[in-house]
Amino acid sequence: MGWGKRSILSAAVTVVCAVTVLSAPGTAFAAPKPSPSASPTPPPSKDLEKVRAQLDKLYHDAAVATDAYNAAEEKTKQQSAEIVALAQKIDEGQQNLARLKDQAGAAAREQYRTGGVPPTAQFLLSDDPGQVLDGAGLVLQGQRATKSLMSELTSTQQQLQAYAHDATEQWKKLDAERQAKAVAKKKVQQQIDAAEKLESQLEKKEKERLDQLEQQAALKAQTDWLDTGILKRIHGKASAQGEKAVAFATEQLGKPYVWGAEGPKSYDCSGLTSQAWAAAGHPIPRTSQEQWQQLKHVDVQDMRPGDLIIYFDDASHVAIYIGDGAIIQAPRPGRTVTIAGAGSMQILGVVRPDA
Incomplete structure (x- = not known):
């Protein structure tokens, strides 16, 4: 009887340990050979x-x-x-x-x-x-x-x-x-x-693991950006219009990304930023590339809430800075308007609509 209880306790501990290991981001583990009836094993x-x-x-x-x-x-x-x-x-x-x-x-x-x-x-x-x-x-x-x-x-x-x-x-x-x-x-x-x-060719476990990898990559990029000490040099205070733009973007959290959309039910990246500043009473160009080309550039260390961060060498993505190293963005198809780390992607530069 006592041995039975110890066996149950041992099995429970084993299960808990296995769950802990599998749920840890980036943890490598050896996959058992699948039985004929088992679901396909996620690729390495x-x-x-x-x-x-x-x-x-x-x-x-x-x-x-x-x-x-x-x-x-x-x-x-x-x-x-x-x-x-x-x-x-x-x-x-x-x-x-x-x-x-x-x-x-x-x-x-x-x-x-x-x-x-x-x-x-x-x-x-x-x-x-x-x-x-x-x-x-x-x-x-x-x-x-x-x-x-x-x-x-x-x-x-x-x-x-x-x-x-x-x-x-x-x-x-x-x-x-x-x-x-x-x-x-x-x-x-x-x-x-x-x-x-x-994505449709991936199994459920593969999709979950893929999401983990995406989150890990974004977290690493954000951590590396913060490790430069950049936040210690950013002390900009939002303008009145900048506050309105941030407030508008915050109200859109959770709405789906739809390419070409500029609200009110869905947005793409520049649709969100252009509408945020339109709501603040300061219309700006529609696309991320035009925003990069036409708005005033400011140093990253001088940015303030409401400024727009332009990403990638071709200025193909944009988000609105909300302070404390964070942005609100409409990421991509299949995602919703969300808060993310300002350094989670390759920063091209910062522009200020109401300079």
């Missing part, structure tokens, strides 16, 4: 590392294509607005042209009614030279008015031709950007589909 960590590297590349390429799609989308919006403005100018010009033509027609009819007799002839033929002189002054004024009318008529016609030419050019640009959007959209979907297919 080094194989999953290759999978993780492949997934990182696929999602990175998807992010680059998403930025291209967003840029084309913004350009189509701008060009559509310009075409509408040009159409309004053309309409106004046509109305003005019709008015000028009516005036010119009225002048021509008046000239026909008076016989088109020059002032000098009217003076010689009239019994009242004084009246003719008065009439001559009016005719001179009429001639000047007619000349001005014809000049305005010509100018209006030229403006209409210019507006029509500009509208044609904008239509060509709009068509080109629509094609660019279609190409970028196809590429985004191809990368995401490939990533999802790769």
